[in-house]
Amino acid sequence: MMANTFKxxxxxxxxxxxxxxxxxxxxxxxxxxxEGDIAVTFHPACFMxxxxxxxxxxxxxxxxxxxxxxxxFDAIWFARGGYGSCxxxxxxxxxxxxxxxxxxxMGYSDVGTLLAGMYKAGFxxxxxxxxxxxxxxxxxxxxxxxxxLVKGDEQGLEPSLAIDRKKAVAFNxxxxxxxxxxxxxxxxxxxxxxxxxxxxxxxxxxxxxFHLTSQPxxxxxxxxxxxxxxxxxxxxxxxxxxxxxxxxxxxxRSGIPFLGKADIGHDAxxxxxxxx
Amino acid sequence: MMANTFKxxxxxxxxxxxxxxxxxxxxxxxxxxxEGDIAVTFHPACFMxxxxxxxxxxxxxxxxxxxxxxxxFDAIWFARGGYGSCxxxxxxxxxxxxxxxxxxxMGYSDVGTLLAGMYKAGFxxxxxxxxxxxxxxxxxxxxxxxxxLVKGDEQGLEPSLAIDRKKAVAFNxxxxxxxxxxxxxxxxxxxxxxxxxxxxxxxxxxxxxFHLTSQPxxxxxxxxxxxxxxxxxxxxxxxxxxxxxxxxxxxxRSGIPFLGKADIGHDAxxxxxxxx
Numbered sequence: 245m246m247a248n249t250f251k252x253x254x255x256x257x258x259x260x261x262x263x264x265x266x267x268x269x270x271x272x273x274x275x276x277x278x279e280g281d282i283a284v285t286f287h288p289a290c291f292m293x294x295x296x297x298x299x300x301x302x303x304x305x306x307x308x309x310x311x312x313x314x315x316x317f318d319a320i321w322f323a324r325g326g327y328g329s330c331x332x333x334x335x336x337x338x339x340x341x342x343x344x345x346x347x348x349x350m351g352y353s354d355v356g357t358l359l360a361g362m363y364k365a366g367f368x369x370x371x372x373x374x375x376x377x378x379x380x381x382x383x384x385x386x387x388x389x390x391x392x393l394v395k396g397d398e399q400g401l402e403p404s405l406a407i408d409r410k411k412a413v414a415f416n417x418x419x420x421x422x423x424x425x426x427x428x429x430x431x432x433x434x435x436x437x438x439x440x441x442x443x444x445x446x447x448x449x450x451x452x453x454f455h456l457t458s459q460p461x462x463x464x465x466x467x468x469x470x471x472x473x474x475x476x477x478x479x480x481x482x483x484x485x486x487x488x489x490x491x492x493x494x495x496x497r498s499g500i501p502f503l504g505k506a507d508i509g510h511d512a513x514x515x516x517x518x519x520x
Numbered sequence: 521m522m523a524n525t526f527k528x529x530x531x532x533x534x535x536x537x538x539x540x541x542x543x544x545x546x547x548x549x550x551x552x553x554x555e556g557d558i559a560v561t562f563h564p565a566c567f568m569x570x571x572x573x574x575x576x577x578x579x580x581x582x583x584x585x586x587x588x589x590x591x592x593f594d595a596i597w598f599a600r601g602g603y604g605s606c607x608x609x610x611x612x613x614x615x616x617x618x619x620x621x622x623x624x625x626m627g628y629s630d631v632g633t634l635l636a637g638m639y640k641a642g643f644x645x646x647x648x649x650x651x652x653x654x655x656x657x658x659x660x661x662x663x664x665x666x667x668x669l670v671k672g673d674e675q676g677l678e679p680s681l682a683i684d685r686k687k688a689v690a691f692n693x694x695x696x697x698x699x700x701x702x703x704x705x706x707x708x709x710x711x712x713x714x715x716x717x718x719x720x721x722x723x724x725x726x727x728x729x730f731h732l733t734s735q736p737x738x739x740x741x742x743x744x745x746x747x748x749x750x751x752x753x754x755x756x757x758x759x760x761x762x763x764x765x766x767x768x769x770x771x772x773r774s775g776i777p778f779l780g781k782a783d784i785g786h787d788a789x790x791x792x793x794x795x796x
Contacts, residue, residue, distance in 0.1 A: 260757065295760015296723055327723040330730045422727050425701040426734035447572055447603040451698050454606045458702035481536065484571015 250282045250394045252319050253311035254376050256290040256298040257336075258354040259326020263291050265377045266323070272380035276387075282394060284376065287311055290323050297328045305332040305339075308358075312344040319393045324377040325353030325416075333361040333428055340365075348393050351375050353442075353510065356419040357428060363413070363519045364430035372414035372438075372508065373400070373516035382512035392516045402438065402507050402515040410466050414438035414508050414517035421452040424459045433464040436503060438517055439491075440471030442510035446483035449473065450490050457498035467501035472509030526558045526670045528595050529587035530652050532566040532574040533612075534630040535602020539567050541653045542599070548656035552663075558670060560652065563587055566599050573604045581608040581615075584634075588620040595669045600653040601629030601692075609637040609704055616641075624669050627651050629718075629786065632695040633704060639689070639795045640706035648690035648714075648784065649676070649792035658788040668792045678714065678783050678791040686742050690714035690784050690793035697728040700735045709740040712779060714793055715767075716747030718786035722759035725749065726766050733774035743777035748785030 254269070266286045273284055289307035292299030299307070311317050336358070348369040351359065359370045374389040388400030398406075405412060413432060415423075417439045423429050441449060456462055473487035485493070495502035507515045530545070542562045549560055565583035568575030575583070587593050612634070624645040627635065635646045650665040664676030674682075681688060689708060691699075693715045699705050717725060732738055749763035761769070771778035783791045 293757075295758060296755060297760070327727060330727060421698075422731040425736075426731060428734075451603060451606060451694075455698040455702060458704075460701075479572060481569075482571060484573070 249280050250318050251316060252284045252321050252393060253317035254284050254286045254321050254323050255308045255311050256323040257304050257308055257332060257358055258328040259296060259298060260293050261290045261298045261323045266290060269376050269380050272386060282390060301331045305336050308336055309339045313341045315343050319348040321376045321393060322351030322355045324375055325355055327354050329354050329357040333358050337361050337365050350389055350393050353416050354419060356415045357423060360423050360430050361428040370519040371516050374514050385512045388516060400516045402517045404469060404506060408436060410436050411520050412436040412517055413519050417441040417452055421456050424462060434466050436467055436469060437465045438469045438471055438506035438508055440509045441473045443475045443477060445477040445479050446487060447479055449487055453490055453494035457494040457500055463498055463500060465500060467503040468495055469503045469506035471506040472511060474510055525556050526594050527592060528560045528597050528669060529593035530560050530562045530597050530599050531584045531587050532599040533580050533584055533608060533634055534604040535572060535574060536569050537566045537574045537599045542566060545652050545656050548662060558666060577607045581612050584612055585615045589617045591619050595624040597652045597669060598627030598631045600651055601631055603630050605630050605633040609634050613637050613641050626665055626669050629692050630695060632691045633699060635795065636699050636706050637704040640704065646795040647792050650790050661788045664792060676792045678793045680745060680782065684712060686712050687796050688712040688793055689795050693717040693728055697732050700738060710742050712743055712745060713741045714745045714747055714782035714784055716785045717749045719751045719753060721753040721755050722763060723755055725763055729766055729770035733770040733776055739774055739776060741776060743779040744771055745779045745782035747782040748787060750786055
């Protein structure tokens with residue numbers, strides 16, 4: 245490791261994480277950054293198992309707080325999503341120090357719950373973007389994520405951000421839907437809210453859009469952009485509306501501007517959306 | 521039909537409904553109430569099809585308003601659940617007349633969204649209980665539903681109601697979870713909130729309990745009772761907590777009293793819970 249190596253701590257706040265995925269990330273780094281300009285270190289707690297989770301709530305919270313607060317790590321990358329961060333966010337945020345506030349953090353999907361709470365708590369360097377586990381399956385995805393994590397590079401940003409300079413956030417639809425009204429919900433007034441979804445039936449997307457766009461707090465956003473809705477769970481009979489038609493309908497009905505597409509999703513093309 | 525026949529109008533506000541199910545209900549009524557003391561009439565719109573739904577939003581709303589407002593019907597029974605009532609509730613409630621306010625209404629699952637909005641609007645004779653479609657598969661279930669619909673009979677009430685005389689409501693967990701913060705959410709202060717669930721993975725139950733019990737409005741309930749959580753979608757790996765452990769955990773964490781079991785669920789034993 246060089247003296248000026250940029251050190252990224254990788255933590256897992258949600259579902260179980262396979263050691264083999266960590267080894268794949270390390271192999272990718274060795275191949276693509278052999279000069280040692282960037283190093284990733286997986287917290288050992290990533291590989292713990294507690295039912296559904298990567299370790300129990302205490303273990304996942306402690307691991308994140310440890311790496312976030314440690315000045316030897318320059319940025320924090322989330323290993324993967326799944327489910328589980330909502331259980332630890334309030335505890336975690338109360339324990340983060342000033343060092344933690346200087347770092348960049350990147351993740352999406354379930355990690356959005358943690359990013360939301362941190363955004364509400366005033367953290368300034370948060371982004372919805374590729375995670376360690378999925379990004380290294382595609383070189384471009386990984387480099388896009390690392391460019392922002394290491395330098396705050398804007399090359400990999402979601403393209404509408406270059407045109408529309410309003411504040412923005414991005415979330416998995418289910419995650420923001422399950423955040424509203426809780427102490428973790430940030431003030432999204434005048435923000436562009438980008439949403440994406442994976443592995444949900446369209447009737448659920450419709451119901452979540454009812455719930456989300458019915459919230460007085462969400463009616464204050466500058467508008468909604470729709471990312472990719474992929475691996476849709478089949479509906480029998482066919483739902484009758486596409487995901488975009490559903491989102492347009494509820495935006496229209498609730499008076500929220502529908503702003504078009506967002507280049508985000510549970511896929512290799514998932515672009516970076518810094519919060520704020 | 522006798523002069524004093526109690527006339528029940530059946531409507532469908534959610535998913536498609538099969539004509540064969542209506543015929544099964546009519547056959548059950550002919551067999552069990554041949555004297556014509558009770559008659560059920562299915563609104564023709566029950567059999568319309570619009571993608572996922574039993575007719576488009578306008579058709580479902582109009583059919584419900586027509587039967588609810590019509591003095592020739594003494595009570596309204598919902599045909600089935602599924603998904604879709606949230607799309608029409610606000611429109612429907614604005615069009616209901618004083619006749620509609622005198623009637624009893626019974627349903628559960630997706631229909632809970634409509635009952636919630638009606639409860640908020642001051643309707644006094646609403647119950648979470650068996651619907652037309654599923655109840656006639658079991659004689660006891662149907663008689664329990666009809667006894668309340670026709671006479672307000674308390675024989676089929678959820679048993680804790682006889683002991684605990686606090687106000688109560690019952691909802692499918694997903695339905696109340698997707699209601700909070702919307703204009704349809706009733707004030708449940710000092711109510712016992714009974715919940716049940718079907719066909720959901722336990723990680724989703726956990727996430728919904730996070731969302732539900734994090735709401736300041738829900739923290740005002742007198743307590744939560746848990747009905748049956750059935751046909752649980754498998755979790756791989758095993759989630760690690762049972763549904764009751766999940767509900768206990770979030771009740772404890774949020775300061776909401778956990779009051780034990782409720783005799784409700786997506787099954788033949790589903791008891792009646794009048795709102796209020």
